[in-house]
Amino acid sequence: MKTMTKDVDPIVLDLIENALLNARFEMDSVVVRVALSPVIREQHDEFPMICDPQGRMIVGQFGSYIPAIVEEYSDINEGDIFVWNDPYACKGSISHNNDWCVMMPIFHEGVHVGFSSIFGHMVDVGGKVPGSMPADAYSIWEEGLRVPPVKIYEKGVMNEGVLKIMLNNTRTPDMNRADLMALVAGCRTAAKRVQEICDRFGRETYLASCGLLLNRTREAMRVLINKYISEEPVSFTDYVDDDGVGNGPFKMQLSIYRRGDTAVFDWTGTDDQAEGPINFHIHEGLCKLFFGVYMIMAFDPKIMFNEGFYDLFEIVLPEGSLLNPKFPAALSNRLNTHTRFFDCQAGALGQKAPHLSMAAGYGTSPHFIFTGQDSNGKYFQLMELLFGGVPGRPRGDGLDGHAWWPLFSATPIEYIENYYPVVVESYRPVKDAGGAGLHRGGAGIEKTYCVLEAGSVSIHDDREVVPPWGINGGLHGGTSSKWLIRAGSDERERIKSKLDNLQVEPGDRIVFITAGSGGWGDPLERAPEKVLADVLNDLVSREKAEEDYGVVISDKNVLDSSATEKLRTSRKKERGEPAPFDFGFIPGVHAAE
Template identity: 90%
Template structure:
């Protein structure tokens, strides 16, 4: 029976849990060794109730599947680890993500779980970094660990640890990062026990239930207000799968049946031969939709799993979003982020004033490996960012991550620990789609390698541009270039490749995609257009062609010419289209 909890106590417990969740982040980044977790924060913590439902955090849904496997064989000070997507029903979506879970007990009574997963820089497989661009099965993507106990009643299972580290090219980094995840979970467990000591265990458990109920009721209101009973559909595309196939269609239909939102991915293309399949857990799909709706429509609502019964998910088996084993999964983020774009495109049709355009479209990575002058193996992995889309509140963000807490690896860190120089790092001019609110620009990063080695890169939206919305225009696409030492001629290389040999002095130019604009660019204040031109984000030519703003060579707006041009452009164009998809090669109809 749920105990009554007064509003002030509920607020105190809520914020104590949120603080514990952020303390988990803080502990992890202090203990971790790899740049991906230590510098870029590619780790996702959560705190759950005794049923394994996320009360605070970012990614939920996976604890019940692990509990189901172990049933009564879960004890105080046990800590579990796993990374196999197929063994946990897709809650971890590729082998690089190692997940740690710890049951939390208070005075011998089970009161919840803490859990974190983080991206390991290498887990074996056919290429350094374990994310081969040309994998045809998960067998090529590194070690797969089913849910096992890394600690049993507080005692380290060294055999499991050694097996995991023995299959990595970067065992020292992996060990440090794994122990960082363990430390984060232990920190959360300590804080939850303190909350139980302070307020009482029954009060804490009742507060968790009430926080879930409150989020459920808030989500019910959002679903009623923003999801129609008639289906709304949207289609977007992934460029290719890395082995020569594509584009791949992702199709979404959303409608409401009473209080329940039906999310139907029927019409999405069959699973790919290459590694862009996204084996998404049904609960995780619910969480992504709930989080999107909260961020778009009412950011004050707390993230948790209380709203899960308000969503019905249809994921056709054998599709890009529900592939059959042993489909390759390592580069699933192309599909994952297009999943978000489809959400925005569908939900934005009912509430265009709260919608946003499409972003840079994946989580681009750059991997550089070799041996330094002392013969020591090195492996640099960096996640790059791009344009975050235009939105109702203003312009998109330039060179920013999709994930709110991610940050760029400091150039000083890269140059201090790896034989590489970063010669430039800047936004790409004209990459942000024109709009009343401009889309965020992609970035251009130039690496000059100092030792012989090999590089692997992965990116998307090289072919299919990020679309604009509410009259906004599509953003710029990505590209990759290699300039050999002693040459000034850049050679274009694929957006998905592995083991490209490089020599000292070679340069890699990594350009990520921008994002779509929001709203009519002919309504954008002219002083903002001039500011973007002065900042190098928009060219004078694009200012005139897309925004109708005439700027002289000495950077002065020609007011009369601008007024006349904008009037002419509006007359010629008529009402702006709700979406601007740009040109998509091989696709005859870009949206339905």
Template identity: 55%
Template sequence: MKNIDTITVDIIENALKNIKEEMDVTLFRSAMSPVIREQHDCFPMITDAEGQMVVGNFGSHVPEVVNQFPEGVHKGDVIFVSDPYSCGGSISHVNDWMVILPIFSGEELVGYSSMFGHVMDVGGPVPSSMPVTATSIYGEGVRFPPVKLFEKGQLNESIIRIIKANTRTPMENYSDLMAIVASCRTAEKRVQELCERFGIDTYFGALEALLERTNKMMRELITNFLPTEPVSFEDYIDDDGLGNGPFKMKLTIWREGDHAYFDWTGTDKQSPGPINYYLSEPMFKMFIGSFLISVFDPAINFNDGFYDVLHIESPEGTLMRPVEPAALGCRTHALSRLFDVLSGALSINTPENSPAAGYGTSPYFIYSGYDQDGRYFNLMEVMYGGLPGRPIGDGLDGHSWWPAFVNIPTEYLETYYPLRVEYYRTGKDSGGAGMNRGGNCNEKLYTCLAKGTVSIHDDRSTLQPWGINGGEPGGSSSKTLIRKDGSKQKLDSKVDNIEVEPGDQILFITGGSGGWGDPLERKPEQVCMDVKRELVSLEKAKESYGVVLNPSTLEIQREETVELRNQMRRLRGNLEAFNFGNRADVVKV
């Protein structure tokens, strides 16, 4: 490696981080689908010439994809892929469209830019292409193995025609794809400018230094926070939408020196339904790194430099490593629950240092049909829930488990789709009680203004998000169809093609999250404020926190509170490290 001063390394590092942000901005301003444009369901990446991610939000898949082109890559090439099985699971279902663009400075390959985003519809039997009843990936829509969308600068029009012929939203899909390409071209231009400014050798030296820096810091995290003896933790997905389940996800972790080991042995076999998650090794390493860095040292730059110190075992034929052509469309339940399992495993020996469980999925609301003017509409909205109570404070109310995601503004929904949002709020009492309260869920009431169909993807409807270190579990999710005549019908958490008429309503309630720490240790003033903000009810303040408030003024009744808390401490048993709520009633061992 060329000797390079740390200031230059820092300048190039921050330039690359800014380029990554510019990729996002380019995409958000160009895409048409609200899931990308408004909710930011996309993941950028910039790599070195070998395909190692230097900055980005997901593990590098570049070598595996590029090696499928024996002719190599050239200036002007743009690779497109939407098949999880063709890229080792780096994208997790066929709605994720990924682009890889080689970056040349002069005639030398200096790296790759890549971006993938969730497009609205890729065909298949149901709108938005994530059928709950799918039993293989063949029933989930059109998938593309790695192909050259552009070859030496020339657009392959045949690919565009195939795309447009196999989607309910051809205009949106085409625009989204070109926006993804544009974001990668933005990175291409900016990286070329860096190479011109500093020289290719200096640029390469900085990338190598960044990777080595992250490697060294990750080794320190592993040594400081991972156990030397194997520890295991398990959590469950409710069901697969076809009547099967619950499905166990089990993870065992340990370290040997400064190397970490993660073993999914004991996880249930792959599901007949579409909740399988094809977990690529690089992607899981990325998740581990993201989790460890965000929890223990957010200052570390997130890149592929630490991958050689992580070792993954994921048995084939299981929920986390299904065999092709297993269905993958509803994989977000396993994808999100992965973080709860990882958190639980890391907290076995030190529950006081780890968060509780969150809402553990990625809920989808899908509404499609024809409006009063005969125009086709297809809405897919990602919903959020409670993030867990943590050692440093309360969990976030109604937040995405992925930090960069945001909600679709109500004004956008009501402008572009035939629906009305009656209210969008956090669900009172859905966050588990604790010294640090679990985040509350989201409650959203939609009124449908056009005839159409509704599909729902969610989880945590039967198994609660667990509390930790004495905290209570969070609330479960639920869905209700309210007909315009006032009659109500409970809906499953995974269901397709519910027919709705103008005036019908859908009440969509997501899962809450677990609390952290003894609820009786929470300051009465905090509980009082939660009640005033309508996050906690008077009843829960008294029953879970032992805080007595005046029903009229909401002032703390000090003497009654002290007396009640002392009584609750005397009567209760020892607090457990984990409170799994109703798990024993649902899971049959």
């Protein structure tokens, strides 16, 4: 339902909007300065937001889960701070136990004016393996401590019992305590800034502005829905490789259509929940947010990203499916499904607006975890998120070795080598991993770790079997792979993309190769000079330049323009119109068709 508001001067509205945006980014800055773990401090795996009194996100990244928490409590006071991490107890507002979420009601002169909240990934929350994301879990009971929504501060006083329980169930209590206090500090920072806005412009003007910002986004989204979503359903299917316990691939099927001003996103046809931990218990509101942010970023990035459009979306999540699993299904590695969710969005929405579409990306959030005891007997646990190819898109080439979360950054090699018994021997893009296209897909990365102490390694990745597809004539990108090289040997032993407790000794090396991404547009239309530049930059081989792009380059890396023109003319005649999608070959799927 449309939010009712009073009039606010447009300049004042803009000032409040930008003050809230600044407060949201200040939350990030505070969190990364206080946190201790590399996952939050260096890689920024935390997601803040500021909400109105009804719990609707005004600024942020991940969408509001506040109403599902608040409905459990009739008594909320100034100074209260809530914490939780159980996906099932908060209706999927966070999606695995590693995410600890903090929420704080904001008051101005005793009047409730909103909420601030942040969740961040803790490096360990107990469970059967270090890192708390077992590749072979069959239930959430194996994935660590589960905390329902509780008050960690009540009227400003810390509940020491809750904190002790949480820290007593982790292998990394010092890091977790620092990271939790960082989240609290971020929420308090936002509360202070909202109070300052109310002081400056007046509380009623602030609250009215929140409603206006929501309404403005709603009206802009209504225009996008009517322009880019048809009444005739459009469907798309993609696959997750496997669930870590021997099953797969898993189908994800999305249909999108419009009913009046309402966009319907229907996941009927998606496979049943997995035995292993790739299930994604997604909150309906979060599902709406993912569709909304894609439509905003693809179709009109000037629109402010908030929850004003939620009533314009209808979501169908079949119960017992990969996206709506029944308790106690395992959830720890849900990112493989989570990111395929985005690929399905792109494939479905792009069919009616190919000029605004994008291809598929590297398709997960690859994890490398190395644990053990150093020479001084001190426990260590390195957890790093790796990145891959960001897909080709209308505006240009995809990004090489980039995160699919825009604000994430790579852990500096100097940080890793200074704090952990590891040497990073190489870190480079993978040649020919970016799908060919008018706009090339981004390349995956190859990172080689040499361990200096005995310990165990866990790895979580995907798109080893199912390639990232290309669109509008673009070709699919390269897949991922992992390799073990034992000390004193040069032989590579292939290892699974999802495994735990791989025992390693000093001098052993792990070669971690992430997937690339699909290309966008006809590769035979790409400027030959750009293809040559990719060859010179070691992103494309001369063989692939000729095979995929029809560009002839000599042994001395000189472009043969005449031969290129002839080859391209011949290729276009043989091929005809390029295909709208290129999925590559998917074992277990195409073989059966």
